[in-house]
Amino acid sequence: MSDHFALFVAVVNRPAVRDSLIRELAASVPDLNFSTVRLSESTADPLDDVLRQAGSPPPGPVMVVDFNAALPSDAAYHPILQALNLRRPEWPKAIPHPVIFWVPEYAFTLLAREAPDFLDWRSLTAFFTDATERDLIPLRSDAWNQGPNTNFTKPQREARIAELESRLALDGMNENDRRILTARADWLNELGLHRWHFGDLEKAIESFRQALVACRETEDREGESAVLANLGNAWADLGDMRKAFDCYERALVLSHEIRDRHGEGVALGNLGCAWAELGESRKAIDFHEQALTISRETKDRQAEGHGLGNLGNAWADLGDARKAADFHERCLAVTRKIRDRRGESAALGNLGRAWAELGDARKAFDCYEQALAVSQNIGDRRGEATNLANLAVEWAGLGDFSKAIDLSEQALAIAREIGDRRVEGGVLVNLGEAWANRGEVRKAINFYEQGLAIVRGIGDRRVEAEALFKSAVPLRKLGQVDDAIRRAEDALNIYNQIDGPHTELVRRTLAQWRSATSS
Amino acid sequence: MTPNPKTRLYRACEPNEPIGPDDPRHVNFDEVRGDNVVSELANTIQLADENSPKCHLFPGHRGVGKTSELLRLKKLLEAATFHAVMFDVQDALDVNDLDFPDLIVYIAAEVQRQLKDAKLPGFSPSTTLLKRWWDELLGLLGSEVSIKEAELDAGFAKLALELKNRPTARAELRKKIESRTSSLLDAVNDLLDLAGVELRKQKRAGLVLLIDGLDKLVLRQLDHGTNTHDRLFHDRCEQMAALSAHVVYTVPISMIYSPRCANIEQTFGAFHKTVAMIRIRGEKKGRVNSKTLGMQKLWEMVQLRCKHAGVEMAEAFDVEATCHHLCEMSGGHPRHLLMFLQSAIAKIEALPITRKAAERAVRDYRNSLQREVPTESLPLLRRFLEPQLEIPKDERHQQMLFYLHVFEYMNDRQWYEVNPVLRELIIPDA
Numbered sequence: 001m002s003d004h005f006a007l008f009v010a011v012v013n014r015p016a017v018r019d020s021l022i023r024e025l026a027a028s029v030p031d032l033n034f035s036t037v038r039l040s041e042s043t044a045d046p047l048d049d050v051l052r053q054a055g056s057p058p059p060g061p062v063m064v065v066d067f068n069a070a071l072p073s074d075a076a077y078h079p080i081l082q083a084l085n086l087r088r089p090e091w092p093k094a095i096p097h098p099v100i101f102w103v104p105e106y107a108f109t110l111l112a113r114e115a116p117d118f119l120d121w122r123s124l125t126a127f128f129t130d131a132t133e134r135d136l137i138p139l140r141s142d143a144w145n146q147g148p149n150t151n152f153t154k155p156q157r158e159a160r161i162a163e164l165e166s167r168l169a170l171d172g173m174n175e176n177d178r179r180i181l182t183a184r185a186d187w188l189n190e191l192g193l194h195r196w197h198f199g200d201l202e203k204a205i206e207s208f209r210q211a212l213v214a215c216r217e218t219e220d221r222e223g224e225s226a227v228l229a230n231l232g233n234a235w236a237d238l239g240d241m242r243k244a245f246d247c248y249e250r251a252l253v254l255s256h257e258i259r260d261r262h263g264e265g266v267a268l269g270n271l272g273c274a275w276a277e278l279g280e281s282r283k284a285i286d287f288h289e290q291a292l293t294i295s296r297e298t299k300d301r302q303a304e305g306h307g308l309g310n311l312g313n314a315w316a317d318l319g320d321a322r323k324a325a326d327f328h329e330r331c332l333a334v335t336r337k338i339r340d341r342r343g344e345s346a347a348l349g350n351l352g353r354a355w356a357e358l359g360d361a362r363k364a365f366d367c368y369e370q371a372l373a374v375s376q377n378i379g380d381r382r383g384e385a386t387n388l389a390n391l392a393v394e395w396a397g398l399g400d401f402s403k404a405i406d407l408s409e410q411a412l413a414i415a416r417e418i419g420d421r422r423v424e425g426g427v428l429v430n431l432g433e434a435w436a437n438r439g440e441v442r443k444a445i446n447f448y449e450q451g452l453a454i455v456r457g458i459g460d461r462r463v464e465a466e467a468l469f470k471s472a473v474p475l476r477k478l479g480q481v482d483d484a485i486r487r488a489e490d491a492l493n494i495y496n497q498i499d500g501p502h503t504e505l506v507r508r509t510l511a512q513w514r515s516a517t518s519s
Numbered sequence: 520m521t522p523n524p525k526t527r528l529y530r531a532c533e534p535n536e537p538i539g540p541d542d543p544r545h546v547n548f549d550e551v552r553g554d555n556v557v558s559e560l561a562n563t564i565q566l567a568d569e570n571s572p573k574c575h576l577f578p579g580h581r582g583v584g585k586t587s588e589l590l591r592l593k594k595l596l597e598a599a600t601f602h603a604v605m606f607d608v609q610d611a612l613d614v615n616d617l618d619f620p621d622l623i624v625y626i627a628a629e630v631q632r633q634l635k636d637a638k639l640p641g642f643s644p645s646t647t648l649l650k651r652w653w654d655e656l657l658g659l660l661g662s663e664v665s666i667k668e669a670e671l672d673a674g675f676a677k678l679a680l681e682l683k684n685r686p687t688a689r690a691e692l693r694k695k696i697e698s699r700t701s702s703l704l705d706a707v708n709d710l711l712d713l714a715g716v717e718l719r720k721q722k723r724a725g726l727v728l729l730i731d732g733l734d735k736l737v738l739r740q741l742d743h744g745t746n747t748h749d750r751l752f753h754d755r756c757e758q759m760a761a762l763s764a765h766v767v768y769t770v771p772i773s774m775i776y777s778p779r780c781a782n783i784e785q786t787f788g789a790f791h792k793t794v795a796m797i798r799i800r801g802e803k804k805g806r807v808n809s810k811t812l813g814m815q816k817l818w819e820m821v822q823l824r825c826k827h828a829g830v831e832m833a834e835a836f837d838v839e840a841t842c843h844h845l846c847e848m849s850g851g852h853p854r855h856l857l858m859f860l861q862s863a864i865a866k867i868e869a870l871p872i873t874r875k876a877a878e879r880a881v882r883d884y885r886n887s888l889q890r891e892v893p894t895e896s897l898p899l900l901r902r903f904l905e906p907q908l909e910i911p912k913d914e915r916h917q918q919m920l921f922y923l924h925v926f927e928y929m930n931d932r933q934w935y936e937v938n939p940v941l942r943e944l945i946i947p948d949a
Contacts, residue, residue: 159647162647175719183713
């Protein structure tokens with residue numbers, strides 16, 4: 001640490017992480033007198049805020065935080081950045097100490113764009129990405145086979161389920177008459193879809209299987225392809241990717257044979273989602289682009305929305321949050337236009353995640369809360385659980401771990417109720433992290449283990465890697481250093497195999513631990 | 520006191536009353552119209568795959584007898600164990616301005632009502648999808664429209680009437696319905712599927728909708744170069760053809776001659792069987808005389824009306840030639856013939872109808888037509904003084920067919936001739 005001016009920029013999205021880093025830094029050099037300067041909406045010139053809050057001149061290194069407040073992401077331009085540029089020569093004179101700007105990622109982009117001269121001065125930029133996975137919501141295409149649209153409220157959907165069940169139970173519904181069989185297939189497919197929407201996955205699979213039988217009896221190949229797509233989705237949500245792939249591939253072959261472009265698009269999109277879940281983002285992008293092309297050809301707006309949203313998810317997986325946000329905005333616009341509420345809820349949730357990645361907490365919260373409201377309104381339990389889980393992660397990011405635990409537990413209860421193992425696994429890992437932050441190491445490890453067991457079972461590699469890496473940290477704290485290193489190595493292995501943005505972080509941490517051990 | 524013969528005959532000649540096949544006044548005109556349109560259509564429906572119901576257009580001039588033919592079709596289909604739901608849109612909708620939202624709402628109302636009345640076992644027309652659509656629509660309408668009907672089908676019927684009776688509010692109402700049209704179609708189809716299944720369980724053939732009155736849709740120009748016929752039959756043909764049951768729609772004859780006809784045929788199918796005018800000319804378009812088959816059939820029709828009124832033919836007409844004259848001047852248009860009869864009867868003190876009264880009846884009609892025919896059309900009409908095999912597919916000629924200035928006849932193929940009443944108007948003075 002020098003005793004003249006130097007500018008450092010630290011990019012970190014989550015205030016809680018930032019604060020703990022600042023604490024660590026201050027603790028490592030106790031001789032120095034650190035000041036923390038908070039910017040606000042009323043900040044006109046950061047230099048004035050620094051001199052006012054830290055002293056003129058400040059006694060030691062200065063940490064400048066809360067750029068979120070002073071730099072709203074949706075303003076056209078930012079006067080304070082102009083001020084930075086203009087008053088650049090005054091900083092070294094006024095502050096004969098190092099200055100560290102702690103900025104979220106989107107703010108870093110703004111700085112680079114609007115205060116390039118000031119930024120040029122910096123000696124170092126450090127990126128502190130965090131490895132938390134917020135759940136992405138894939139937009140799987142369900143095939144309604146020209147049936148009723150999907151905008152049911154919860155009580156409407158329950159009424160329709162009851163009606164379909166009673167129709168299917170009536171006498172004479174099992175006769176071999178072709179008209180009756182066709183109606184039976186349609187009603188079973190629709191029933192399965194309604195059950196799927198509610199998250200009743202096992203029952204949905206039952207209905208779809210029966211629908212397949214009826215379709216085969218009437219040789220309705222288009223119907224068969226549609227039901228296969230739906231069946232695949234149910235398997236994917238239960239976590240059985242092998243069965244899901246099997247269904248999607250059969251649907252693709254069938255659609256091809258009968259020259260059903262729409263069915264082809266559905267199958268391609270669903271295959272893309274499946275590859276994404278296995279961590280193969282580039283393969284996923286390829287499939288989704290094909291599906292998007294077809295949707296424009298068939299002028300299927302719902303499929304177009306799905307394609308855009310799924311591409312957004314794939315880019316998010318590859319770490320390009322800005323691209324992801326862009327795709328999700330477009331997806332959201334389409335879903336609102338065609339009143340696809342489930343799609344809207346998913347788009348909002350995914351957009352929220354993109355904003356979280358970019359560090360704009362306010363926008364992220366806003367999106368997640370809207371998403372939660374929609375999923376509750378339409379009785380989409382899975383969406384509800386996912387959105388609660390994402391909100392929990394945001395609260396953890398702000399340092400409110402009690403709230404994070406509360407919301408996570410709500411999400412967990414729903415996920416268990418509907419048998420959604422994917423959400424269950426992810427939430428358990430988040431709970432582990434929350435408890436670790438509260439200092440309850442053993443509880444944390446417990447949750448991590450539970451989460452790991454489940455995500456391994458469903459083959460979700462990304463969350464597996466995250467769980468491995470995160471659970472290594474408390475293990476190390478407990479003194480189980482070798483176990484911790486082994487876990488981090490396992491995590492690194494997985495990250496090396498799948499496309500992911502956290503490989504670097506894990507590698508560095510592992511290197512640190514190893515060198516600490518050997519010294 | 521029983522009405523006198525003149526009154527009875529007048530009443531027996533009501534031109535707007537469709538005659539069912541079992542009515543004693545019914546005459547089978549198949550031989551002189553062209554093909555047996557009705558029996559062929561009945562066969563087509565029977566042969567069709569029950570899982571891909573087809574839509575059929577039933578075109579023909581107004582007043583040519585389409586409703587009577589539809590009633591015959593209904594009877595044939597019922598004999599083949601179909602359940603036929605038949606209704607006339609004129610009962611509830613405004614034919615000056617009818618558009619698709621009106622039509623689908625009325626279809627929903629009638630299908631529910633008639634299926635309810637039919638009391639099919641195990642069937643209730645109050646489906647969750649219809650209820651859901653209705654609740655959402657009421658939400659959209661807010662306080663504009665107060666429909667508090669207890670029964671769903673009555674609600675739909677009331678909505679149809681609102682559309683008819685409130686032309687100023689119509690555009691707004693239609694917009695709101697339009698925003699939900701495809702889910703209403705889904706809800707109606709769900710109901711039709713249910714009914715279809717219930718019928719099959721009873722070992723019956725299935726469901727058929729016979730929708731009458733669309734041929735009366737007035738041909739009016741609208742903004743942006745379209746007209747009322749195109750707005751419905753062309754722009755909405757996919758949705759009209761998307762119902763989950765066999766459907767027969769009557770359509771104005773001018774549709775078949777619309778330049779957009781090819782597009783419409785794509786969706787509805789190319790098989791248009793027209794209910795043609797009764798051929799009064801002789802074989803190979805020979806001269807009209809009282810011995811031709813068509814003229815004999817028309818004579819039979821008048822005879823049955825007289826019989827129904829308890830009046831002898833000899834009583835009704837001063838000489839046979841008077842009746843022949845009216846038949847000839849009708850051009851084979853049954854309704855016109857009845858109109859002439861009524862008009863002639865109104866001009867006399869007591870029966871018989873005189874040649875003079877008959878000529879005056881025809882002249883009255885000619886005068887009213889004269890006001891209608893655009894001056895620009897007169898030279899074009901001259902072509903049709905003689906039977907023509909072709910007619911141009913433009914707007915002016917479409918109007919001629921729609922307004923009954925030119926008639927369509929059928930041997931093995933169609934041919935066209937001017938309405939006989941107009942002959943004197945367009946034959947240049949010698």
